[in-house]
Amino acid sequence: MAEVLVYVDHVDGAVRKPTLELLTLARRIGEPVAVALGAGAEATAPALAEHGAVKVLTADAPEFADYLVVPKVDALQAAYEAVSPAAVLVPSSAEGKEIAARLAVRIGSGIITDAVDLEAGDEGPVATQSAFAASFTTKSRVSKGTPVITVKPNSAAVEAAPAAGTVEALSVSFGELATGTKVVARTPRESTGRPELTEAAIVVSGGRGVNGAENFSIIEALADSLGAAVGASRAAVDAGWYPHSNQVGQTGKSVSPQLYIASGISGAIQHRAGMQTSKTIVAINKDAEAPIFELVDYGIVGDLFDVVPQLTQEIQSR
Numbered sequence: 644m645a646e647v648l649v650y651v652d653h654v655d656g657a658v659r660k661p662t663l664e665l666l667t668l669a670r671r672i673g674e675p676v677a678v679a680l681g682a683g684a685e686a687t688a689p690a691l692a693e694h695g696a697v698k699v700l701t702a703d704a705p706e707f708a709d710y711l712v713v714p715k716v717d718a719l720q721a722a723y724e725a726v727s728p729a730a731v732l733v734p735s736s737a738e739g740k741e742i743a744a745r746l747a748v749r750i751g752s753g754i755i756t757d758a759v760d761l762e763a764g765d766e767g768p769v770a771t772q773s774a775f776a777a778s779f780t781t782k783s784r785v786s787k788g789t790p791v792i793t794v795k796p797n798s799a800a801v802e803a804a805p806a807a808g809t810v811e812a813l814s815v816s817f818g819e820l821a822t823g824t825k826v827v828a829r830t831p832r833e834s835t836g837r838p839e840l841t842e843a844a845i846v847v848s849g850g851r852g853v854n855g856a857e858n859f860s861i862i863e864a865l866a867d868s869l870g871a872a873v874g875a876s877r878a879a880v881d882a883g884w885y886p887h888s889n890q891v892g893q894t895g896k897s898v899s900p901q902l903y904i905a906s907g908i909s910g911a912i913q914h915r916a917g918m919q920t921s922k923t924i925v926a927i928n929k930d931a932e933a934p935i936f937e938l939v940d941y942g943i944v945g946d947l948f949d950v951v952p953q954l955t956q957e958i959q960s961r
């Protein structure tokens with residue numbers, strides 16, 4: 644069976660959920676070979692093996708932490724040359740997309756970004772993407788070289804599938820560009836205790852209708868009752884009510900959770916661009932004509948100050 648390279652996103656050996664989802668998708672098209680880089684790379688092996696990785700290629704060097712993406716591209720290219728895979732899968736984070744794009748250029752391959760599903764095809768893997776505010780679903784395949792595909796978080800359910808997960812050291816030699824851009828400072832964000840926005844299974848977002856920074860506490864209370872992340876529209880962010888790191892949309896983050904709850908958000912195209920691939924969409928808006936109702940699975944016409952606390956209370960009482 645053909646091997647499929649899976650780029651591992653991890654923090655000090657703790658594998659992030661989108662990588663486990665990639666392993667599920669990789670098994671549909673071949674045998675997953677994981678590539679884990681940087682501090683804690685070897686510690687990722689048990690989790691990767693549990694989810695289907697037949698092999699885990701690891702490399703650690705100061706370059707991975709001290710410089711931006713190029714050293715990682717050098718390593719992924721080394722893995723590509725060692726394995727000659729049928730496809731390369733990378734999580735669709737900002738960093739993942741840059742790594743994938745640079746690799747595709749280097750190996751002369753086509754690339755598909757932000758896939759939301761993946762299946763085997765007669766002429767190579769077929770990726771599903773969502774376009775124009777979820778108005779269209781497109782299926783495409785790479786027609787040149789080895790397909791390089793980035794996949795959005797929450798595109799597949801994580802499935803356990805124990806495999807060998809044999810750890811092998813990957814030999815990497817860094818090119819001239821590897822040390823071209825140095826990291827000068829890292830500032831950890833204050834933890835809210837909530838899941839990361841782009842990885843959360845549930846996102847509760849607030850918009851201009853929330854009408855003030857202090858009122859976001861009702862959005863947060865609903866989010867906490869569901870174990871969800873909090874998102875915000877640009878209008879709420881521009882008003883200074885919530886941090887830009889929580890903005891969902893074209894100029895914010897793309898999310899694709901199982902459940903997206905939009906409160907006091909009108910549903911502008913730029914907002915939809917960041918949440919249209921959510922599996923189930925619920926909107927709470929007092930205007931029955933708000934465009935957000937065109938794309939929802941469940942719509943509640945009402946004042947969010949009445950509806951959201953009631954929802955929170957109901958969920959908490961269960």
Ligand code: FAD
Binds near residue numbers: 853929
């Ligand atoms: P509004 O459009 O003002 O909608 C507020 C909604 O709240 C209304 O529908 C209203 O009926 C409802 N409401 C009011 N009070 C209540 C209440 N008490 N209870 C229930 N409902 C209530 N936007 C993004 O979100 N993300 C982006 O990344 C983004 N990028 C952009 C990039 C560009 C280049 C441009 C031009 C725009 C971008 N925008 C983005 C802005 C976008 O066009 C909209 O202006 C923005 O999404 C509107 O935010 P909103 O829905 O919160 O506000």
